[in-house]
Amino acid sequence: MPLGGYMGRVLRVDLWREKVYVEPLPDEKVLRKWIGGRGLGVYYILREVDPKVDPLSPGNKAIVATGPVTGVAAVPSSGRWCSVTKSPLTNSIHDSQSGGKFGPVLKFAGYDVVIIEGRAERPVYLWVHDGKAELRDARHLWGRDTHSTTDTIVEELVPEVGRDEARKVSVACIGPAGERLAKIACIINDKNRAAGRGGHGAVWGSKNFKAIAAYGNMKPKFAREERAEELAEKWMDMIKRSPVTSEGLPKYGTAVLVNIINAHGIFPTRNFQTGVFPEAERISGETIARDIMDWEKQKEEICWGCQIGCARYTRITKPPFTGEGGGPEYETVWALGAQTGTGDLAAVSKANYLCNELGLDTISMGHVIGTFLELVEKGKIPPEKLRGLKATWGSGESLVELTWRTAYRSGIGDDLAEGALRLATKYGAPELAMVVRGQELPAYDPRGAQGHGLAYATSNRGGCHLRAYLISPEILGIPVKADRFETRGKGRMVKEMQDAFATIDSMVVCKFVTFAYYVDVLAEQLSAVTGWDITPEEFYRIGERIYNAERAFNALAFGDGEEYDTLPKRLLEEPMPEGPAKGHVTRIKEMLPEYYEARGWIRGRPTRAKLEELDLKWLADRLEEEGLLPG
Numbered sequence: 001m002p003l004g005g006y007m008g009r010v011l012r013v014d015l016w017r018e019k020v021y022v023e024p025l026p027d028e029k030v031l032r033k034w035i036g037g038r039g040l041g042v043y044y045i046l047r048e049v050d051p052k053v054d055p056l057s058p059g060n061k062a063i064v065a066t067g068p069v070t071g072v073a074a075v076p077s078s079g080r081w082c083s084v085t086k087s088p089l090t091n092s093i094h095d096s097q098s099g100g101k102f103g104p105v106l107k108f109a110g111y112d113v114v115i116i117e118g119r120a121e122r123p124v125y126l127w128v129h130d131g132k133a134e135l136r137d138a139r140h141l142w143g144r145d146t147h148s149t150t151d152t153i154v155e156e157l158v159p160e161v162g163r164d165e166a167r168k169v170s171v172a173c174i175g176p177a178g179e180r181l182a183k184i185a186c187i188i189n190d191k192n193r194a195a196g197r198g199g200h201g202a203v204w205g206s207k208n209f210k211a212i213a214a215y216g217n218m219k220p221k222f223a224r225e226e227r228a229e230e231l232a233e234k235w236m237d238m239i240k241r242s243p244v245t246s247e248g249l250p251k252y253g254t255a256v257l258v259n260i261i262n263a264h265g266i267f268p269t270r271n272f273q274t275g276v277f278p279e280a281e282r283i284s285g286e287t288i289a290r291d292i293m294d295w296e297k298q299k300e301e302i303c304w305g306c307q308i309g310c311a312r313y314t315r316i317t318k319p320p321f322t323g324e325g326g327g328p329e330y331e332t333v334w335a336l337g338a339q340t341g342t343g344d345l346a347a348v349s350k351a352n353y354l355c356n357e358l359g360l361d362t363i364s365m366g367h368v369i370g371t372f373l374e375l376v377e378k379g380k381i382p383p384e385k386l387r388g389l390k391a392t393w394g395s396g397e398s399l400v401e402l403t404w405r406t407a408y409r410s411g412i413g414d415d416l417a418e419g420a421l422r423l424a425t426k427y428g429a430p431e432l433a434m435v436v437r438g439q440e441l442p443a444y445d446p447r448g449a450q451g452h453g454l455a456y457a458t459s460n461r462g463g464c465h466l467r468a469y470l471i472s473p474e475i476l477g478i479p480v481k482a483d484r485f486e487t488r489g490k491g492r493m494v495k496e497m498q499d500a501f502a503t504i505d506s507m508v509v510c511k512f513v514t515f516a517y518y519v520d521v522l523a524e525q526l527s528a529v530t531g532w533d534i535t536p537e538e539f540y541r542i543g544e545r546i547y548n549a550e551r552a553f554n555a556l557a558f559g560d561g562e563e564y565d566t567l568p569k570r571l572l573e574e575p576m577p578e579g580p581a582k583g584h585v586t587r588i589k590e591m592l593p594e595y596y597e598a599r600g601w602i603r604g605r606p607t608r609a610k611l612e613e614l615d616l617k618w619l620a621d622r623l624e625e626e627g628l629l630p631g
Contacts (some may be wrong), residue, residue: 081103
């Protein structure tokens with residue numbers, strides 16, 4: 001009998017043999033330590049993947065994981081899933097989260113986890129439905145974008161499940177970018193939702209693996225159903241009482257942050273050369289809601305089980321950038337907008353639609369274009385490489401054209417597809433790559449948010465705003481206001497949020513609920529679903545185990561440690577030139593000692609004492625064998 005919230009089944013996909021096998025989830029002792037989603041994916045990667053493996057070789061594995069609360073309607077915003085692999089962009093262990101409907105539908109199809117291994121001789125896709133699974137030929141899908149792939153698969157399934165039921169099929173797939181192994185390629189589900197960061201789409205592409213289609217009615221049981229339903233009203237009321245989750249996000253989407261972050265002088269502009277974008281209002285959430293929103297279609301875009309409804313569906317009706325689709329979200333608006341100096345909302349939206357259709361991470365895509373434009377500005381790119389492209393800041397035409405070229409690795413797009421660090425290094429200016437561990441930084445300049453800068457620097461998966469979102473206390477004042485220019489106390493704050501978020505990513509729920517409630521309530525939800533009595537202290541401890549395990553894998557993979565816990569030189573040494581954060585740099589070295597002390601690390605690596613405390617003695621032994629254990 002499966003534990004509450006779990007189907008109890010793992011689907012192992014052997015692409016070499018084109019066979020699928022069903023096996024049970026690990027036992028309860030393991031599940032309580034790793035939960036699901038990100039944590040359970042990390043557990044499998046640690047156990048089954050050589051940390052030094054080439055991420056695009058058959059030896060790497062791709063994990064698709066739900067969590068125990070996935071598909072539990074009583075838990076708000078529980079419609080998520082997680083991809084875990086070794087990233088071709090960063091060479092680190094890497095997870096990427098996504099919303100939409102795919103996570104719950106995969107669970108309803110009968111599986112908690114899918115493990116994809118090896119490489120198929122021909123393109124294939126996986127069809128899972130009501131406890132059954134099979135690999136199917138995908139040669140006719142290879143080369144197609146994510147939207148046509150989704151539509152084709154759904155139409156092919158109509159004779160099997162009926163037209164009405166086929167509408168309930170959810171598809172996660174890669175586009176041309178993933179097939180061409182672009183290191184910034186993503187996995188797109190439900191046409192407009194992305195497991196975006198880290199090049200997971202390229203890992204699928206390297207395996208000749210095109211898609212997963214899921215359908216089912218096998219909803220999981222949870223342990224304390226009456227208790228969960230009783231508490232659900234309280235959880236919902238908390239979401240309704242938060243102005244962020246009840247007003248800002250539903251009305252303006254995540255892009256409600258554009259004007260807020262710009263007003264604080266930390267909206268990275270023209271590859272982080274400044275933090276103020278004069279045209280921010282033109283691409284803001286308010287402008288999106290007023291000018292290009294399709295409010296009726298937007299209702300269909302809301303993630304499964306979400307009571308917040310931040311999703312956007314937009315249309316551009318005037319040439320030359322006509323189109324429609326999901327988004328753009330805040331990070332996308334920044335990356336394709338301010339990062340490239342583009343204030344044309346139509347062009348930004350068009351590039352966003354193309355990223356979804358072609359299977360590109362919008363954050364990395366826009367960021368890489370910004371890096372490329374600064375390289376052009378500084379004379380680093382030979383003119384013949386441009387092939388007539390007007391590569392200037394603010395050119396909507398070049399923004400859209402470079403998105404196409406990157407997905408198909410056409411001309412200079414072949415270099416952009418490698419990511420910002422490899423691009424800048426190839427053309428002799430690696431210092432222009434605003435990255436951490438090879439992953440492009442997102443939409444907040446840390447010179448005006450010190451704790452957030454530390455979160456960037458210590459992120460195991462590379463530049464990321466969601467390992468610890470210090471923007472919440474430092475800018476938004478949630479749950480309490482923290483001085484954004486102060487460094488004292490930030491080390492412990494970052495560590496605690498990283499631990500909490502690791503467990504949230506393992507449940508799997510949307511982090512936006514943390515604007516309404518935090519660990520005490522989340523532990524209550526996890527307990528109600530699983531039947532375990534998870535205290536807030538254990539909730540943090542689970543996340544701490546996951547975070548330490550990731551850092552240990554990275555140490556084994558490429559020697560991760562103190563030298564990687566840093567930021568690009570520009571952000572450490574060049575003061576912000578204007579705006580409310582003028583004159584500030586990010587003071588990482590002031591915060592790292594406190595952070596390492598809070599973590600129990602030495603020089604950026606876990607000690608044996610810390611790993612054994614977290615029941616990770618086997619990892620400590622591996623680090624010691626490689627001469628990587630500090631202390």
